[in-house]
Amino acid sequence: MADVFRDHQLRISGRTLELTDEGAAILGGMTKDEARRLLAEEDDRQKGRRRARTEIPEDHGDEEGPACPVCEGGEGYLLGRLGSRVHFRCRDCGIEWSSEGEAT
């Protein structure tokens, strides 16, 4: 369970570093410094097991995406945020839409 939580944290860390400071604040309060520290810790943890990877894998893995407004069966994944708007793309039909960012 701890590993699942850590995995989630690491995922957020990677995404936080791709965002502006403003975007990072919206994402959930993790600062870039915190994200970098967490990723550095993970690098240390990986040493001895495998060569530490520095690149951040592309991640469209928001498991709980919003439902597609068009095909309804599809699941949206997060494309990014612009101001207070959150942009999604449907995994099924590929349509893109945006909505007001939810308060977190």
Ligand SMILES: [Zn+2]
């Ligand atoms: Zn769709």
